[in-house]
Amino acid sequence: MCDNCGCNLTDANRHALGAEEHHTIEVLENLLQVNDIQAGHNREHFDEYGVFAVNIMSGPGSGKTSLLEATIKALPPGVKVAVIEGDLETENDAERIRRHGVPAIQITTGMACHLDAHMVHGALHELALQGLDILFIENVGNLVCPASFDIGQHRNVILLSVTEGDDKPAKYPVMVHAADLALITKTDLLPYIEEFSVGRARDSFLGIKGQLPIIELSAKNGAGLEQWIAWLLAEVAKRRPAAAA
Amino acid sequence: MHETAIVAGLMRIITQQASKHGAAHVSRVTVKVGRLRAVEPQQLRACFEMFAEGTVADGAELVVEEIGVRGRCRGCATEFDVPRYHFQCPACAGNDIEVIQGQELFIENFEASSSPPPAVDPPLVPK
Ligand SMILES: Nc1nc2c(ncn2[C@@H]2O[C@H](COP(=O)(O)OP(=O)(O)OP(=O)(O)O)[C@@H](O)[C@H]2O)c(=O)[nH]1
């Protein structure tokens, strides 16, 4: 009666379907193994030169590139940085960074809404790691995918701007959980956005990751930048004990 | 759509393993996905269907087993299921929690046969 579910199989006709040739093959292999191995290789490159690699993630337009521009200006002289920019289509962000005299490599991902370890490795070929202190990797503006792909970074930073709503962290728990530092950005706009409560945003972050450090800042007026710079320099110092001063 | 990249990895493994085991057709694939992976099972299956077309796994069923998040409190060592990504210890209310389950992303097994799949549309051989 039913040819799909096998309920009409009898002992007499079962062999005709070759049922006895079916077997289960155990595999147990990581689906992102190729990416993860490449990410480990990238990390070796960074560690070879003592470069602190930091992955900057947020939704589109939360202020990643603006923060990097402000950071370049605020870092003490002598701290050498470079930037890898991930974007679906354009070169704009890398050009913004280059205007500050900092090397920037643009990766246009096309269809992919995240950077992966191979893309970052490709960019490393165009970049001299020697003498660098910090490599900023601005990921594609997207609050879901980037958290799933190790690119060889040492730390993840997530940005949430005050124009996005203070309940956002709870909606993207996986990315928040992957973060080592959260930045609440565009705080200069707080007086105009009464719906956004910094307290609620903090609670939302901490409900997912109680130990997550959070800094409020504005790339526009510079408020809070010194805490961010201090966090960066502490990470640099961990990798360059001799050079830290 | 990071599901695309994940399925590409899955197809690479299936193709390799199928040829290693002399399997002519794969009928069912089981993967385990932790809830901290932000993977949509439905998107994963749709994507798999597309990628599998014309391969050894054409028409195969993809079984996605989701694994819930479990944590261990670094304060009091209690282990617990983490409800809705709320990482707080039910015993001591501490929030320094180590993830012990929920980050899985792997293929567990697949079902294969050494004979090719039954043709959907058996060609009529006139004679
Ligand atoms: N008021 C205010 N505006 C800001 C601040 N930072 C960024 N912006 C504005 O927000 C918009 C987006 O900033 P970007 O720095 O391009 O954001 P992004 O995260 O790099 O964007 P994508 O790379 O496209 O995802 C721009 O119009 C910026 O001028 C800030 O601190 N205060």
Ligand SMILES: [Mg+2]
């Ligand atoms: Mg940008």
Ligand SMILES: [Zn+2]
């Ligand atoms: Zn290399």
Ligand SMILES: [Zn+2]
């Ligand atoms: Zn993606």
Ligand SMILES: [Zn+2]
């Ligand atoms: Zn506890």
